[in-house]
Amino acid sequence: MLHRNVFVSWFIVGIEECSMSTKITIDGNEAAASVAFRASEVIAIYPITPSSNMGELADEWAAAGKPNLWGSVPRVVEMQSEGGAAGAVHGALQAGALATTFTASQGLLLMIPNMYKIAGELTPTVFHVAARALATHALSIFGEHSDVMSTRATGFALLASNSVQEAHDFAAIASAATLAGRVPVLHFFDGFRTSHEVAKIDFVTDDVLHALLPAERIAAQRARALSPERPVIRGTSQNPDVFFQAREAQNPWFDAFPTVVQQAMDDFAALTGRRYKLFDYVGAPDAERVIVIMGSGADTVEETVAHLTARGDKVGLLKVRLFRPFAPAALLAALPHSVRSLAVLDRCKEPGADGEPLFKDVMVALAEDQAGTAPHFAAMPRVIGGRYGLGSKEFNPAMVCAVFAELQQAAPRRRFTIGIEDDVTGLSLPWDAGFRTDAAASAFAAVFYGLGSDGTVSANKNSIKIIGDETALFAQGYFVYDSKKSGAMTVSHLRFGPQPIRSAYLTGEGDAKFVACHQPLFIEQHDVLAHAAPGAVFLLNASLPADKVWATLPAAMQRRMVEKKISFWVIDAYQVALDAGMGRRINTVMQTCFFAISGILPQDQAIAAIKRAVEKTYGRKGRRIAEQNYRAIDATVAALQRVDVPETLAAPDAAAGAVAIAAGLDAFTRRVTIPLIQGKGDALPVSLLPVDGTWPTSTARHEKRNLALEIPVWDEKLCTQCGKCVFVCPHSAIRAKIFPAERVGDAPATFKHVPARSKDYAPGTHMSYQVAPEDCTGCTLCVDVCPIRDKSNVSHKALNMAPQPPLRAQE
Numbered sequence: 125m126l127h128r129n130v131f132v133s134w135f136i137v138g139i140e141e142c143s144m145s146t147k148i149t150i151d152g153n154e155a156a157a158s159v160a161f162r163a164s165e166v167i168a169i170y171p172i173t174p175s176s177n178m179g180e181l182a183d184e185w186a187a188a189g190k191p192n193l194w195g196s197v198p199r200v201v202e203m204q205s206e207g208g209a210a211g212a213v214h215g216a217l218q219a220g221a222l223a224t225t226f227t228a229s230q231g232l233l234l235m236i237p238n239m240y241k242i243a244g245e246l247t248p249t250v251f252h253v254a255a256r257a258l259a260t261h262a263l264s265i266f267g268e269h270s271d272v273m274s275t276r277a278t279g280f281a282l283l284a285s286n287s288v289q290e291a292h293d294f295a296a297i298a299s300a301a302t303l304a305g306r307v308p309v310l311h312f313f314d315g316f317r318t319s320h321e322v323a324k325i326d327f328v329t330d331d332v333l334h335a336l337l338p339a340e341r342i343a344a345q346r347a348r349a350l351s352p353e354r355p356v357i358r359g360t361s362q363n364p365d366v367f368f369q370a371r372e373a374q375n376p377w378f379d380a381f382p383t384v385v386q387q388a389m390d391d392f393a394a395l396t397g398r399r400y401k402l403f404d405y406v407g408a409p410d411a412e413r414v415i416v417i418m419g420s421g422a423d424t425v426e427e428t429v430a431h432l433t434a435r436g437d438k439v440g441l442l443k444v445r446l447f448r449p450f451a452p453a454a455l456l457a458a459l460p461h462s463v464r465s466l467a468v469l470d471r472c473k474e475p476g477a478d479g480e481p482l483f484k485d486v487m488v489a490l491a492e493d494q495a496g497t498a499p500h501f502a503a504m505p506r507v508i509g510g511r512y513g514l515g516s517k518e519f520n521p522a523m524v525c526a527v528f529a530e531l532q533q534a535a536p537r538r539r540f541t542i543g544i545e546d547d548v549t550g551l552s553l554p555w556d557a558g559f560r561t562d563a564a565a566s567a568f569a570a571v572f573y574g575l576g577s578d579g580t581v582s583a584n585k586n587s588i589k590i591i592g593d594e595t596a597l598f599a600q601g602y603f604v605y606d607s608k609k610s611g612a613m614t615v616s617h618l619r620f621g622p623q624p625i626r627s628a629y630l631t632g633e634g635d636a637k638f639v640a641c642h643q644p645l646f647i648e649q650h651d652v653l654a655h656a657a658p659g660a661v662f663l664l665n666a667s668l669p670a671d672k673v674w675a676t677l678p679a680a681m682q683r684r685m686v687e688k689k690i691s692f693w694v695i696d697a698y699q700v701a702l703d704a705g706m707g708r709r710i711n712t713v714m715q716t717c718f719f720a721i722s723g724i725l726p727q728d729q730a731i732a733a734i735k736r737a738v739e740k741t742y743g744r745k746g747r748r749i750a751e752q753n754y755r756a757i758d759a760t761v762a763a764l765q766r767v768d769v770p771e772t773l774a775a776p777d778a779a780a781g782a783v784a785i786a787a788g789l790d791a792f793t794r795r796v797t798i799p800l801i802q803g804k805g806d807a808l809p810v811s812l813l814p815v816d817g818t819w820p821t822s823t824a825r826h827e828k829r830n831l832a833l834e835i836p837v838w839d840e841k842l843c844t845q846c847g848k849c850v851f852v853c854p855h856s857a858i859r860a861k862i863f864p865a866e867r868v869g870d871a872p873a874t875f876k877h878v879p880a881r882s883k884d885y886a887p888g889t890h891m892s893y894q895v896a897p898e899d900c901t902g903c904t905l906c907v908d909v910c911p912i913r914d915k916s917n918v919s920h921k922a923l924n925m926a927p928q929p930p931l932r933a934q935e
Contacts, residue, residue: 146327149592152318153177159295166223168212174315175254178226206231210238220349229256243279248302253312254319261817266516267315270472282448284418285313288323300336305384314420322601324592382451403458407440413531418444423626428524431561452489483509520629526555545809567621570638579711584616670765692767704756716760832902834925843922849906857900
């Protein structure tokens with residue numbers, strides 16, 4: 125049994141020291157950080173999404189006094205920028221320490237000057253990077269490889285992980301290789317898609333790390349330290365007479381490094397049974413069409429290749445592990461002699477270039493081999509290059525099939541994009557959105573709609589860990605965040621199955637066997653049942669009793685439930701949480717519902733596991749919080765109700781379910797802003813997007829998120845009109861207005877207004893405090909800051925929270 129809490133999950137208790145089959149359930153950031161922490165003495169950090177968790181975990185582990193491999197607690201220091209973190213690492217390395225850092229995107233760019241120095245001085249270290257888009261025409265916090273590609277010339281080796289398991293394993297392999305070969309390593313994996321994916325993996329034990337990091341190599345790093353006991357000069361200025369020669373003097377180290385990395389991979393395989401190569405080929409031994417790729421997209425391609433080869437297609441996949449130093453001989457050796465065409469996919473864009481980096485390296489390797497005396501292929505394969513997945517754009521098996529189909533064309537496009545509609549330069553490939561692999565069909569998929577900070581994501585991470593720890597099933601969880609993070613919709617995609625899960629893409633429409641909506645207001649704005657499979661289970665958090673809920677659902681949702689024969693369940697999770705003393709935190713309630721009706725685990729076993737998870741998560745915060753969660757868990761099953769879904773419905777109204785769009789909108793708002801708000805941005809073609817990132821202002825006013833369960837209600841008789849509520853509202857959802865009294869003669873009866881109290885206003889001036897209910901997020905800051913209380917009832921203020929739905933029309 126594994127015992128861990130949120131920040132020491134890699135410490136294994138009660139297992140055999142050298143067990144190679146220990147399973148743990150963690151995300152990619154923790155997978156990399158757990159190895160980096162144990163293999164380091166100094167860790168310099170500065171947070172940047174999506175790599176922040178690695179630094180935060182290291183900081184927590186150090187604060188808790190957890191030791192590294194050699195029994196000392198690593199020194200973790202937070203600097204004032206990523207440049208400072210890289211400088212601190214550089215200094216620690218020059219003192220002979222084992223040091224590391226974590227970063228992404230612009231943070232990595234700030235480290236580049238130090239990276240040139242570290243590599244130029246042949247200093248062993250590993251930088252762990254959750255690869256993320258660079259800010260160009262716009263900021264993007266999401267995953268791609270443009271940041272990593274900006275470091276190609278630094279002299280750092282670039283080692284790519286494709287999954288959570290590989291992020292864990294390659295962190296160890298990189299640590300071993302850099303000590304053996306003296307070339308620093310940038311170990312990277314896809315931001316969010318891998319860094320935030322939760323998966324069940326094999327744990328790399330301390331014994332394995334000790335074997336990979338022998339004492340003599342660590343001693344060699346110590347011996348190279350700048351020390352007054354062995355005085356040398358390093359980092360001098362060189363003139364034109366010798367600088368060039370000194371740069372070329374390092375060639376043997378970089379030439380040898382691919383062999384060093386492969387040896388580290390082989391040593392790792394001998395210790396764990398998990399084998400890797402610099403270039404791993406999977407697919408038909410006589411493949412004619414092959415995709416070359418690195419990062420999480422490789423897992424999606426592998427799943428698709430398995431599906432296609434089972435049907436006789438001669439296709440394959442070449443996974444690129446070590447991108448720098450590039451090893452052409454290893455690439456060629458991995459490819460079957462039968463290959464006739466290759467598609468090289470890059471997760472980045474280099475404007476103005478005639479191809480992206482991986483494509484060009486593969487092209488050069490093939491061309492130089494073909495020009496040699498003993499070429500690998502009888503005729504050089506045709507090579508095409510494509511871009512995919514920029515800014516975490518979806519990349520799924522249907523898109524992989526489209527690339528293979530393009531390779532089959534007599535004259536395929538030399539350059540292409542996949543995953544978007546490019547109606548400007550015509551580079552995009554069409555794909556069949558209905559395509560599904562055998563692996564996708566065999567897994568149990570579940571989708572959960574929640575609100576950032578409502579606990580939905582945390583609950584689902586716990587669910588993944590419970591299933592991973594309590595069963596033999598493999599488990600995967602991925603969480604789609606809006607860039608607004610807290611207060612925006614989150615969509616959790618969970619998968620479980622008896623086989624390893626390589627589905628590095630979102631659950632498709634019609635594929636989820638379980639769908640839950642944790643925020644009832646979402647059903648008015650989003651098609652939450654689009655992911656539901658026929659016969660799926662749908663769980664809705666609703667305040668109404670089971671016999672009243674059906675009539676309140678949108679007509680389109682009712683039709684979908686009848687057509688798909690969906691099993692419908694409801695619970696008033698907020699009431700259960702309130703009764704248990706948990707306020708509005710419904711995560712434990714909804715998690716219990718999932719296990720109670722999904723059938724993934726026997727109910728009693730699931731309830732016991734949830735309570736153990738509560739003890740691990742909240743036990744340190746005091747018994748009161750844990751007991752509140754226990755009460756909520758026990759009350760949930762009784763409060764869960766099934767809703768009868770009719771077998772048929774009356775003929776639908778043609779206008780039912782139509783989305784109302786305000787009249788008089790400009791073309792940009794109508795064609796771009798409104799589809800974005802409706803969650804249809806993926807379908808927007810290239811031609812509609814501004815070329816330089818310049819957008820019109822005031823478009824956010826059309827986004828009525830309708831998040832608040834409660835909104836402030838103004839008591840005009842008590843209010844002193846101080847205006848603090850208006851000042852403190854972070855979304856300007858409450859406004860004060862002054863106007864002549866005669867202007868409100870035809871105002872609705874519910875419109876509140878009173879004479880202005882200030883003498884600065886002319887006689888007859890009235891004031892109103894108005895709340896926009898669909899813009900309010902229910903944060904309660906306005907109520908908290910309100911200084912006026914009713915003397916006869918001190919709990920009553922001039923602003924008080926009240927349920928939103930009854931007030932929406934009035935306000």
